[in-house]
Amino acid sequence: xxxxxxxxxxxxxxxPPATEPLGPGAVVLRGFAxxxxxxLLQAVGEVSAGSPFRHLITPGGLRMSVAMxxxxxxxxxxxxxxxxxxxxxxDTGRPWPAMPGAFRQLALDAAEAAGYPGxxxxxxxxxxxxxxxxxxxxQDRDELDLRAPIVSVSLGLPAIFLWGGLRRAxxxxxxxxxxxxxxVWGGPSRLVFHGIAPLAAGDHALTGSERINLTxxxxx
Ligand code: MD3
Ligand code: FE
Numbered sequence: 001x002x003x004x005x006x007x008x009x010x011x012x013x014x015x016p017p018a019t020e021p022l023g024p025g026a027v028v029l030r031g032f033a034x035x036x037x038x039x040l041l042q043a044v045g046e047v048s049a050g051s052p053f054r055h056l057i058t059p060g061g062l063r064m065s066v067a068m069x070x071x072x073x074x075x076x077x078x079x080x081x082x083x084x085x086x087x088x089x090x091d092t093g094r095p096w097p098a099m100p101g102a103f104r105q106l107a108l109d110a111a112e113a114a115g116y117p118g119x120x121x122x123x124x125x126x127x128x129x130x131x132x133x134x135x136x137x138x139q140d141r142d143e144l145d146l147r148a149p150i151v152s153v154s155l156g157l158p159a160i161f162l163w164g165g166l167r168r169a170x171x172x173x174x175x176x177x178x179x180x181x182x183x184v185w186g187g188p189s190r191l192v193f194h195g196i197a198p199l200a201a202g203d204h205a206l207t208g209s210e211r212i213n214l215t216x217x218x219x220x
Pocket of ligand 1: 215
């Protein structure tokens with residue numbers, strides 16, 4: 001066993017990305033998607049050309065602050081009647097754009113790196129944040145198979161992720177998610193309450209004033 005001063009230096013940008021356990025079944029893969037950032041963002045542009053970003057209405061009648069679109073066989077939507085996965089974009093009347101191959105491969109690779117081999121998502125929800133946009137504490141439980149993990153990819157401006165517990169009242173901890181960070185949530189962490197604090201203003205080289213988040217899910 002050796003220890004020297006190099007151990008105290010900041011990580012070389014070329015070293016493999018670190019994996020940080022976040023909780024039972026949940027890991028942060030720091031920078032896992034960093035090199036893919038511009039290709040992923042270009043694909044987001046193509047998806048949103050077919051199914052534009054929109055502010056969904058919650059069952060309670062509130063307009064969501066985050067703008068959303070989807071790609072893949074299923075898309076998450078909300079309206080006055082409730083939340084659901086739908087194979088058709090209600091705004092265009094057409095199926096959601098196909099999931100780009102680079103998205104599918106990244107989700108598979110990240111899930112495997114986190115210990116969930118063979119992840120085959122049928123939905124990718126794309127969230128767009130501008131300064132001030134927030135996502136209040138919620139659980140994701142509209143998916144039929146809660147054994148599959150969710151893979152999330154952060155692009156553009158950094159955000160503070162709020163990570164609570166299994167009860168809404170559990171006080172959340174705060175985790176900074178930056179461009180290229182990938183988080184895999186499975187096992188006992190799949191049903192934790194979580195959210196995003198209001199986005200701070202900034203200027204990112206690839207997205208300007210935006211944060212984009214991809215969440216890959218197996219819904220059926
Ligand atoms: C933990 N999105 O779309 S991604 C969501 O950054 C959502 O846009 C946030 O929460 C965002 O539902 C957070 C991280 C995330 C996604 C789903 C989870 C964490 C999760 C599901 C269960 C537990
Ligand atoms: Fe969520």
